[in-house]
Amino acid sequence: MPFLYTPWTPVLLLAFLLSLGAQLLVQSRFAHYGQIPASRGLTGRSVAEAILRQNGLYDVAVEPVPGSLSDHYDPTERTVRLSEGVYDSASIAAVAVAAHEVGHAIQHGTNYPLLVLRHHLVPVLNITSGLAPWLILAGILFKASGLFLLGVLFFAGVVLFHFVTLPVEFDASRxxxxxxxxxxxxxxxxxxxxxxxxxxxxxxxxxxATIAALQLLEYIWIFTQGRDEA
Known part of the structure; x- marks a missing residue:
């Protein structure tokens, strides 16, 4: 039964290349628009605080965080964390990224259902996502279909997380x-x-999300091939 190479491998390789292209596009656009000052002269921090105030979110803090493009909203601490290139920068890119992270804070404040779902999925996936590849590998090595199927089910949770994340991110940008x-x-x-x-x-x-879905389909294909060979 093939493991390292399957009919899905070329598609996955293409998806990985597209993912790399997406990462390069983000870096390119952030670098470009990070050099263009926003006309209002407001920093990422100022924009974040202004949007929070206008939406009545006085209990949400705005803090700097080390790294590049490490910006995120922490729902447990109710804190918008902005990277070094965003927090004190008054560029168009910084303003856009800061506003996006505050978009998540607004979602949290209004109990946006998909954000709540994603938040509840995190502690479960912190365990199951790490176990999934080992269960799949053990299922293949020991020809244990039960272990393999359990690994696939755990990985399906990862795929669900990715597809829940998509509308959450799109809505935050909107x-x-x-x-x-x-x-x-x-x-x-x-x-x-x-x-x-x-x-x-x-x-x-x-x-x-595309890569995760394709990997899941590959695992399902491997599982069905194993059952056919049994």
Whole structure:
């Protein structure tokens, strides 16, 4: 039974290349628009705090975090964490990224269902996602279909997480652009540039979800081949 190479391997390789392209696109657009000052002169921190205030989220903090493009919203600490290139930067890219992370805080504040679901999935997947590849490998090595199937089921949870993440990220970007425009934090002419930055970032999530789905299909194919050979 093939393991290292299957009919799905070429498709997966193509998906990995597309994922690499998406990562390069994000870095390229962030680098480009990170050099273009936003006309209002507001930093990522200022934009984040302004949007939070206007949405009544006074209990959400904004803090710097080390790294590049390490920006995220922490729902357990109710904190928007902005990377070094965003927190103190007044570029279009910084403003767009900061607004996106606040979009997640707004989702949290309104109990956006898919964000709540994703939050509940995290502690379970912290365990099952690590076990999945080992169970699949053990199932193949020991010809134990039960172990293999359990690994596939655990990995299916990973795929579910990726596909729940997609609408969460798209919605956060939609909220970000709406708030930037509604509050006049950037000029109308800068909205398309901000959208380009956020669209590039969204493509990385699409690529990750695609790869995970293809891997799941590959595992299912391997499982069915094993049953046919039994």
């Amino acid at each position: 909220r970000a652009l709406r708030e930037l425009e509604r509050l006049g934090l950037v000029s109308p002419a800068e909205i398309p540039a901000a959208r380009k930055v956020l669209t590039a970032a969204a493509l990385t999530y699409v690529a990750a």
